[in-house]
Amino acid sequence: MKDGTSALQLIGLRGIPSIAAGDDIARIIVDAAAHNAVPLDDGDVLLVAQKIVSRAAGLLVNPADLTPRDEARDLAVKTGKPADVVEAILQESRGVIAHGPNVLITEHVSGCVMANAGLDQSNLPGGVREGAMLALPRDPDGAARDLFVRLGAITGKKVAVVICDSWGRPFRMGTVGFALGVAGMPALVDLRGNEDLNGRPLQASVEALADGLAAAANLVMGQGAEGVPAVIARGLRFPAGDGAAADLLRPIGEDLFR
């Protein structure tokens, strides 16, 4: 490859152990990067799977411990989901957007619109009570910032952080990665001041940089037995600035779909 060719590398870190509550994932990832001979460096973006952030924070929910409110019982009938699971979803949500067979679309407390408030029975740590679910961080930008600060303290480098999860979408089949939490980099990049190749002003040119990166990382993370919960993005050029995944939330008044 010649100099001047622009290349983005997405490097999956292997050998990260199963994460338990209280683990220092910044230290574990720094060690894994060194062990893989790709030590973290200035300008890297570290993409971390939500599941290990949630596991390290011990974010378990036990629906069987909850008493469903009336709305939960009603939505349980409408969706076919257990009422205690619906109650758990409502406790992680600001409001219900839509529902269908075995799915409830809500606005998670973080502001993200997604299925089932991201509660997941797969990828739980071993030894957890049957029926428990792993919850998303309630303040994912704060979780990203904590990780960004800790990585800086360990390495002395400026390594931006994106906490990634995957979701389904209106109109499209299949899941893609998205940015749940962001720190140390812009989440949105505004290109509207630029011109196109022929000098015409660019249209629709605010890029969801952090979502694009999360979608890219999701390809390397895979899922299941070969899961890679941390990916280094190296070689990406992005403007300075300190954004947040909250910047990616479309205000309700500007949304044609709710």
Added chain:
Amino acid sequence: MKDGTSALQLIGLRGIPSIAAGDDIARIIVDAAAHNAVPLDDGDVLLVAQKIVSRAAGLLVNPADLTPRDEARDLAVKTGKPADVVEAILQESRGVIAHGPNVLITEHVSGCVMANAGLDQSNLPGGVREGAMLALPRDPDGAARDLFVRLGAITGKKVAVVICDSWGRPFRMGTVGFALGVAGMPALVDLRGNEDLNGRPLQASVEALADGLAAAANLVMGQGAEGVPAVIARGLRFPAGDGAAADLLRPIGEDLFR
């Protein structure tokens, strides 16, 4: 980086000239890859910007030549868009999904739900009449297949093709890349038979592989004066199979948002 580390490279091809109607973009891209010292190889995925596919195919629309139907005049009042531009959008669409200030969300004839049927005044070739717009391929999977076959004929290698565009989304700010056309690889990868790290069956695990790749490539393509209209994805592992972007269209009956 150690062997066994999984890495995906996204290599932007520089030096691709401005594309005009009739150009052989397969030949131009093969030459650019060789010139950049990254000749196309088996297992690569070539990600191509829709704009050069459309320019090579001469897909220009001149709204001023069109006579707006009644529905176009009505939607022009509701959106604030010129009636002839609305007529052009309707001619590229199967139906209207939603509208708002200066935006019309339709189902493009390819089945993709997007703003303004993808009609774009930026990135037109030089010398085009003022007001002309570049249209999407009406059969983007067919366009991807033609490019896939032509790349194979030139190189003797199996190089999958994804025609990429970018769009806005419900609930989220900013644009991300998506797969408009696919050939030579699966667009969706079904992981539902797999188990998670603890042996529980995976939930919601059909990955929109081609959309994820397009989102990744969009980060390298950028927009405007530094635009890179072709990106090689190298190092991605994906199952054999021959999919299409049409596989990514959610059937209306399964869609909670229309």
